[in-house]
Amino acid sequence: MSLDQNPLLDVRNLDVSYGHGAKRRQILDGVSFRIAPGEALGLIGETGSGKSTVARAILGLVETDRGEILVEDHDLTTLSRTQWREFRREGIVQYVFQDPLRSLDPERTIAQSLAEPLEIAGALGRDVIRERVAASLATVALDADILPRFPGEISGGQRQRVAVARALITNPRLIILDEPVSALDSANRVNVIEILAALRDSGATLLFISHDLGSVAGVTDRLIVLYRGQVVEEGPTAEVLRRPGHPYSRLLVGSAPTLRRGAVDRAEREELRRLLTEHDVSSL
């Protein structure tokens, strides 16, 4: 990964808050990070870290107070409603939802759901769309017999693969995945993780958002750890997982269950917890 290249996604000093006056809560505080083209970045955080808000800010679903979000040459924080619609129709940034069952319309067939982004964009003819839909199945290892079916008739693993196929169909530059395997059982998890790894290998730029270190460890090049709206650690995946620096990342990595004993033991976990409750995040 080369830092000299222009980053595909450049988030600078992002501030997002919610509510007014006394009830105002700061969700994100000065969040900055970049993703280079072809890189897979993992954004790790627990409940209350603000990780979902980062995704929603990039997708334009939430208002930002301060900061810039640059995708190629567009500053997304400055887009009007109409400009957002145009930007979205270009399909440059795509999103895979956490829950495969509810992200597909139960009353429309898989074929219809897959074609939807292209139909909304309105630039391609019906035959070309049909071809693209058929081609998209190949990347996620699904058969064409799934096309006339409805979401309720296929398995959870198949649904999530359809969701990934739909995200790929506009040839996006950046794909954001929110907990892509959390809702799946073991066999399906491995399948989907393998597909995502293949995607990464083929040069796609991915942003994984998860609380589960285990599910992103195998597919990401770099990791960012988010704690209470701030970035507390950043670095190559292997580094962050083997030698986490910030107390919170140490606690996080040390808490994730592993088959073999990790570097952080119980006594240290207790110590880290104590440290985190007693001190303000930014001072650590």
Next chain:
Amino acid sequence: MSLLLTTETAPETVLRVTDLRIVNEVDEVVLVDGVDFELRRGQVLGIVGESGSGKSISLRAVLGLLPAGLAIAGGTIELFGDDTSRFTNVDWNHVRGSGITAVFQDPGSYLNPSIPVGKQVAEVLRVKRGLGRRAAKAQALTLLDEVRIHDPELVFRQYPHELSGGMLQRVLLAIAVSLEPRILIADEATTALDVTVQAEVLDLIVDLTERHGLSLIVVSHDLAVVAQVADAVVVFRDGVIVERGSTAQVLHDPQHEYTRLLVSEHELYGLDRFTRDVAAHVS
């Protein structure tokens, strides 16, 4: 491989399940088909399996809490040496709480949302131990402290909706150990919690186990959760047990392909790719 030691000094078997068969009476589907496992005093047994593998149903049978429509169609369950098929309601009431107890996945749904949590802990003590109101409250506060709740007095008065998942699970653990049981079952008890909270609650469960001399059954779909704490592991798949052995054995030399899939998932794509092989988990 049998878990039974043959020496005289082997700790007693507190739970023995032999050839258990459970059937759905409505559509006659066999949900659990001939399952054997046992738990010895002071031991930590890990049960691994997906939802639908039969693990939770087997444990509900052990607790005498099979849902309507399901029935034990064969095999025996011996709790502290007694055959539970002969238990009456009175016997079950007696053994639940002070003999065997459990915590499950979604803590909020096991607490009454309209009663402060402290009162719910105290209620168990009053009903089962006959303690008076003040004594029960004092004991409840001690228990809340024992489960590492920082401000027991405050939490005592709070309602379930005011507390996080991790806190609620601690409250349930407080209730679970309040009657000094001999067996504790933790069925996906940490699954719905954040990672750091999971570790906290798991650490707490192990702590309580050691302090109270409990025998523990930890159930999870994640082999790693079980690997962290269990001495012996049993793997459920589609209603049968496909693998059993000490934790070290199952992790290093899995026999069944399903177990191998579970292990490889962690080693290829999970954190184990990055953790140094510090020391294999020793039983």
Next chain:
Amino acid sequence: MFRNIWAIRSGRLAILIIGIAVLLVALGPLLAPYDPLEGSELVLSGPSFQHPLGTDYLGRDSLSRLLAGAPLSIASAVQVGVIGLVVGAVPGVLSVYSGRFFEWVTLRLIDTLIALPFLVFAVAVTALLGNALTQAMIVVGVLTAPAFYRVARASTLAVANSPYVEAAQLAGADVSWIVRKHVTGKVFPPLAITLASTLGIGLIAVAALSFLGIGVQPPAPTWGGMLASDLKYLTFRPFAPLIPSIPIIVLVWAFNLLADLIRDVSGESGRRLVARSRRRRGLTSKQGV
């Protein structure tokens, strides 16, 4: 949807009955053997070869009056349903997407309409605006609008907040696309159900109003009017009230059955039901609607 309902046995019965009703509306007066207004000296007679349903107190053939009265009653019922649908459903769907003010205004209007008892109000309106059936039916129609509004709004709200609509928005869809592709499919079945049962209500409303003498003046034949006049001569022709009542009952029953069936064949469970029904009839499986 039509094909799916036909696939189920009870659906065919409902469609048959309603089909006959439609025929009656179109051809009723032409099928009448006698002029419904023409009296005769054969007064208050029972069923006979010349008069299969007998004659009323003025010697008019009951069968002819029944057939002649059909279009009015059934058409009025349809009028009520259609007015209710348009006045209710359209604002219902729009209330979700047209801003807070519109939402507030329509909700309050609908609340007001619900509070009004429709027969009493219909009578009051005819007192104000003149004794015409159309006026009264429009009023009844508007008063049934709340049901359509509620149903349309609830279905739209359920869809509007779902992840798959958010997914469409993220692909750049505008409100029109979302309403067309995602909302209408979900809104149609509940609206169809409401429409079917409203047709039954409309039929009973028109019968009730004409029974009270509102709308149509004698001697024009209406089912409600027939019932009113027949009641006075009950001792002479005790079966007479059954003549208009049975068609009303059968039609209302058919409408409600249709409503149930639309509900049953909609959605996922509906697809399974239709597939099972087709299999039982030995048809090859088709790829859904």
